[in-house]
Structures are given as C-alpha cells and as structure tokens.
Amino acid sequence: MFIQQLSVFVENRPGRLVDVLEVLAAEGLDLNGLSVADTTDFGILRLILSDPARGEKVLKEKGFIVKCTEVLAVDVHDSPGGLLFAIKAMSSVGISVEYMYAFGTKLSNHAMVILKTDDNVKAANTLKESNVDVLSAIEVQQRLKKV
Amino acid sequence: MEYRYFQPEIETMDREQMRKLQGQKLHELVEWTYARVEHYRKKMDAIGVKPDDIQTIGDIAKLPFTTKADLRDTYPTGMFAVPNTEMERIHASSGTTGNPTVVGYTKGDIESWSESVARCLVGAGATKDSVLQVSYGYGLFTGGLGLHYGGEYLGATVIPTSTGNTARQIRLMKDLGTTHLACTPSYALYLAEAIEEAGLSMEQFKLTDGVFGGEPWTLNMRREIERRLHIKAHDIYGLSEISGPGVSCECDAQMGLHVQEDHFYPEIIDPETGEVLPPGEKGELVFTTLSKRGLPLIRYRTRDITRLLYDRCQCGRTTVRMEKPDGRSDDMLIIRGVNVFPSQIESALLEIGEVNPYYMLTVDRVNNLDTLDIDVEMSESMFSDEVRRVEDIEKKIRQKIESTIGISAKIHLVEQKSLKRTEGKASRVIDKRHLT
Numbered sequence: 001m002f003i004q005q006l007s008v009f010v011e012n013r014p015g016r017l018v019d020v021l022e023v024l025a026a027e028g029l030d031l032n033g034l035s036v037a038d039t040t041d042f043g044i045l046r047l048i049l050s051d052p053a054r055g056e057k058v059l060k061e062k063g064f065i066v067k068c069t070e071v072l073a074v075d076v077h078d079s080p081g082g083l084l085f086a087i088k089a090m091s092s093v094g095i096s097v098e099y100m101y102a103f104g105t106k107l108s109n110h111a112m113v114i115l116k117t118d119d120n121v122k123a124a125n126t127l128k129e130s131n132v133d134v135l136s137a138i139e140v141q142q143r144l145k146k147v
Numbered sequence: 148m149e150y151r152y153f154q155p156e157i158e159t160m161d162r163e164q165m166r167k168l169q170g171q172k173l174h175e176l177v178e179w180t181y182a183r184v185e186h187y188r189k190k191m192d193a194i195g196v197k198p199d200d201i202q203t204i205g206d207i208a209k210l211p212f213t214t215k216a217d218l219r220d221t222y223p224t225g226m227f228a229v230p231n232t233e234m235e236r237i238h239a240s241s242g243t244t245g246n247p248t249v250v251g252y253t254k255g256d257i258e259s260w261s262e263s264v265a266r267c268l269v270g271a272g273a274t275k276d277s278v279l280q281v282s283y284g285y286g287l288f289t290g291g292l293g294l295h296y297g298g299e300y301l302g303a304t305v306i307p308t309s310t311g312n313t314a315r316q317i318r319l320m321k322d323l324g325t326t327h328l329a330c331t332p333s334y335a336l337y338l339a340e341a342i343e344e345a346g347l348s349m350e351q352f353k354l355t356d357g358v359f360g361g362e363p364w365t366l367n368m369r370r371e372i373e374r375r376l377h378i379k380a381h382d383i384y385g386l387s388e389i390s391g392p393g394v395s396c397e398c399d400a401q402m403g404l405h406v407q408e409d410h411f412y413p414e415i416i417d418p419e420t421g422e423v424l425p426p427g428e429k430g431e432l433v434f435t436t437l438s439k440r441g442l443p444l445i446r447y448r449t450r451d452i453t454r455l456l457y458d459r460c461q462c463g464r465t466t467v468r469m470e471k472p473d474g475r476s477d478d479m480l481i482i483r484g485v486n487v488f489p490s491q492i493e494s495a496l497l498e499i500g501e502v503n504p505y506y507m508l509t510v511d512r513v514n515n516l517d518t519l520d521i522d523v524e525m526s527e528s529m530f531s532d533e534v535r536r537v538e539d540i541e542k543k544i545r546q547k548i549e550s551t552i553g554i555s556a557k558i559h560l561v562e563q564k565s566l567k568r569t570e571g572k573a574s575r576v577i578d579k580r581h582l583t
Contacts, residue, residue, distance in 0.1 A: 007530070007532035009525050041559045041560060044537065067532055099532075099534075
C-alpha cells in the first residue's frame, strides 16, 4: 500500500546536490521522481528510487544523513480536476497533507502524485473507497517502464 | 592640562609607601580569610603557610592561587567569609557548567568598590557637578549598579537609564545635560548612530567623557566613538569576582588603566608555570582583593593577558597601570558583554540528547553589535523528511543555548562530519571581531 521514499539532508551550498546525484548514478540507481524542500540553511531532498534499500545504504556509506519514510503513490488522471478529486476525498475526513509532489508516467493520461499525510493508513483507505488508485512499489515501477 | 584626583593621598602615594600599605592590608586579609574560609585554610595548610608568614607584599608569592573553579566547586556561598546575612548585596554571573558565579559584598565592600569607581570617574574628568548616565544593564550584572554607586559616591548626579529604549536615552542625555556616559563601547557606537539618524548634532549635548567596558574593543572603535560623540573615551576594567567595573580605568592621558591598587593588588604570572613575571612582561593578570571582607579572593587568576606599567603617568598618579588586555589564557569569549565559554554550548547540546556535540561558533560584529552564529551538525535522530520537524529541532537548540548562555544565537544545521575533528583541544571558535 505504501512505497519507500528516501529523504537526504543537504546543506545549501553549491555542489551538494551534484554529490548526491553522483552517488546514485555511480550505483546505477534509477531516479523515478524527486522534490526538494528548502529553507535558508538546508534542503531536504526527497527521492523515489528503483531500489530504495540500496540507495539508502550507499548514501549512508558516503556520509549522508538519510531517512526512509513510507509515502503514498497515487494515480491521478491527467485531466482538469484529476487531483482535486483525491485531495477533496481526504480533506472531507480531516486528513491533512504534510507534503506532496507529482511526476509523469509512461501511461498516457496518467500522472503520479506522492503524498505524505498525517495519517497515511486512513488516507490510503479513504482514497481506495473513493476509487482512487493507490499504487504499490511494483505498480510504480511498471508505470515508469517504457511501453 | 590640569589633572584632578578623588583621593590624592592614595592616587599619588609614594611607591614605597604604597607597598607598605599593601603589605599591611595583605596580612590583615590573609588573617581574616584563614580564620573564616575553610577552603583557603585547607589550601594554605596543604602547603604549610600560616597568616603570620605573610608580612610584606612580597610574601604574596607564598600564597596559593584562586581560580574560577574554586568558586564553582564551592557554589553557591562556600567562599563567603561572613554569614549571608552580613552581605549587603549579592551579584551573580553565568558560570562554565551551569552554576552561576555568586559574589557577595558587605557594606564595607560596596563602599571600597564605590570609592574605586569614583576615582575612575574623576580620572575621566568627572566632578560632583557632573551628570552621569549609566547605560549599562542594571541587575545581576555588576556594570549598572557598580557605576551607579560610584557616581553617587563621587556626588555626581546619576541617571540610571540602564540599557534599551535608545530614543529615550538620547532625549534624556540631551535634555538633562549628561556630561559622562557609562556603557559598553558597542552601545556607545549604537547611540552615536541613533543620534546621527535623529538629525541631532553633538553641539546640542553636554557630553565630554565616557567610561566604556564590559567587552573587548579596539583602538579603532575608540577613535570612532570619540569622533562621533565628540568625547574622550576611557577604558574601564573589572570583573565581578574581584568586585566589578572600576578595578582599573584610564585617566585623560589614556596611557593604560590605573589600577586601584590599595584595593586590588595586581600581579602578572606565567599562565603555564604560575611564576610571577618581572615588571613590564606580558602574562596573566592576577588580583588579590586587599580590602574585601565578604568574598575575599587571594591571587585570583583573571585569565586576562596583559602587562603592568610602573612608570609615573603624566597625570601625576603613581598607581600602577595595566594595558588593555589583549587576550585570554582560557577560551572565554565576551559577547555583548556576556561571558561565554564554548563548553557551555557543548553541554547545552548534550542535554538536548539527540544532538551531536559537534559545533562551531562564529562571533562577529555587525553594525557595532556582536553576533553569534552556531553551526550544529545534523544527526540521524534529529533528521526528518518534514521541514517543520527539522525546524522544530533547530528552535529547540536555539532556545536551549539561549537559556544556557543568556544571549541569543543563530543556529545553522550542517551536514554530519562537515565540522573539523581534531585530537585534543579542538578549535571551535572563529572570532572575526579581532581581524580588523
């Protein structure tokens, strides 16, 4: 029901993002999606990887502070109001979104939204009841494969 | 130029006579202290020195040193020579490990302290007709009340403005004809700026002199203060353990700070060996409180590095002068007038628990005010995927450090292992204030 997301602590100085991406590239890890949350001093780089366990291991070996978190991957129809429907379903039962980011998939007319809420279990159930697809890790990988 | 003294019989006393007076006072002090303070009795007994062995000021080298650790270990009042009820006042300053340093003054101690400050003020051109504005903080810090009582002892008119409310400070300074200003040098510059911004001219003020201390300042700052406030800026020195401001101060000649040496006997020692250094050599400044009876301190190591000048000053005073201290034999920093030890930051971080005790302090002076920035290494247990939670940790660290050292700091979270690790004594401080 949930997928693994890696969060990496990066100082706001030139070259740090490059360092993280180089570690992943050297390991041959596929970067499915990412977002950066930043403040004046530091940023939190959030990554969806093809192999999060291996990603966590190599980043930690290189001295990065990494945290693995469970998040929801939601399939959203790529049309006006597509996201609105999913968010409305959650807000109507009092779930609040901590953060979210989206990326495209190979499946036409479908986008993928990564969600972290204050209650992920309740959010997953609510979305399913509203007929919104909550994707497993395997389903995520399938949708990112070339067709 | 005409020089005035508050107590010429002391301030221009013949050197031989002064040493005789100091010897008598030292003997009385040691007798008093040996009989009343167990800590000193034990220390003296351990090296076999009795009060009767101390007859002249030269005998002082036989006595053991006192350090801040002695005060800390006997917290709160273990070094007091009189019952607490005999103390007229108690001040306290922040300590190295959370225990404040508590200092007590009998009625007589307040009087000799006030007398010292009064001599300093007269050295800075004040008379009983002067108007002294005290813009040091009033409270546990000795700056405010020290200058206040000294001003009253002299018979001057004292305006206890304390710190803050700069607009009102300036207004009172102008409307009440303040002639003497006492505050930290950085606040003096801040006042100068505010006066300029308000569109006022120094011609509208009666200010002639200032006594500034409580934090390190450079000759450049002195020139800047003198130029902008149209005054003579005198350096005043003191520390709460010894009494407070007024232990020494510059006269109009500005050729070193005259030590009130009938009350505070100065020595210069080698900080490594404890050996007394020949006159004129640079080393650690040590004071013995010849007149104090509440909290008498014998050979107290100030950790300030300076030298003593014994030649006669052009002002006619014969008292020994000390140069402005230009360093410390420990790692204490003075930030916005507050004593800060890096070890305090370390223990604050350790108390938070999940934080690595790796940090780097950067002290700077921006627009004449000291700033403190602290880099703290991120740890896995502190980290979260949510910005809000990481910012909560940052806030927690900031509040903890603020409540420990008493001043605010800006916290920067940095990556782990990004701060230098060194074997032994690590350099955890960058003080940019001395670079210019």
